[in-house]
Amino acid sequence: MAERTARLLLLTVTVGLAWGSQGDREPVYRDCVLRCEERNCSGDALKHFRSLQPIYMSLAGWTCRDDCKYECMWVTVGLYLQEGHRVPQFHGKWPFSRFLFIQEPASAVASLLNGLASLVMLRRYRASVPASSPMYHTCMAFAWVSLNAWFWSTVFHTRDTDLTEKMDYFCASAVILHSIYLCCVRERTVASASPHHLGRGNS
Template sequence: MYQNCLKFCIKGNCTNDGYRFSPKSSIQQDFWCKLIGWTCSDECRYICMWNTVEKFQAQHGYVPKFHGKWPFTRMLGMQEPASAIASMLNLATNAYMYGRIRSEFTVRKVPIVLFWHGFALVCMNAWMWSTIFHTRDTDFTEFMDYACALSMVMGLFIAVIVRTD
């Protein structure tokens, strides 16, 4: 059902590369989706996902996963709005605490502060990529999210060792 819808939608609305909308396209993309970079084939996947969800709920009473993920309603172009907002809040909290570290401690007086500067930057980078990934899932943003999350976990492991020393 999903695959047939997708094939029909892409053929009827997208250019051959699948990125742009053809002149005869019936899909209307909002400002936020354009800003974030949703392509024509992405829009078709989204439309067909929700068409399939409606039919599955009516016929079978459950919601299927698509591309290994549960369907979410986009908000302001964000693919997973709650996760993206939670990641933004984590980034903001880390940035706030980093500002406090910078204002209250100096490397000359407390040399270990240099480690905490680096750790804070690693964490802020990880939360930034988490926000980007949950806003717009692509192979690259997924890789960066997982790689930076791993760097944060490794930083936490080092922090435990530093703190217990």
């Protein structure tokens, strides 16, 4: 029974991944994107789009197709709300209003603030803990791994691409793995420094 349930769950997840999200499966959304690309993303129309595109948008990697997908996402959301339906997800994410070139402003700012907090605590730790401490280098390594993860989280929420998504997930996984390693090292360090252990060593 458990094996059958697991297979059904796996099939459901696989089908869900194959189909995508509700919003980007909508014919209205797909037709809108197709028409927008045909109208704006080739020939002289593309040159016109690039001439009007702000420099910060092009530097952040926003293409004509990306702009079409963004605009059509909100067209589809408007139709959903007009019909009294809930706002759907698009490509596995909830729709967010873009600010300048930042795709998810609130999440990007939150990740940036978490990174700054990690940097402040890293500086405090380095100033107050001597380098000869048993856990010093392990904790310093963990701090840099965390800073790297918050950096890529900020980049990912600023501009969602295949590369930034992978870097965000991989670096977040590295923080989890290093947390486990840190706990194991600390357990061993505390055990080796305990009076019981020292007594056994001197006997």
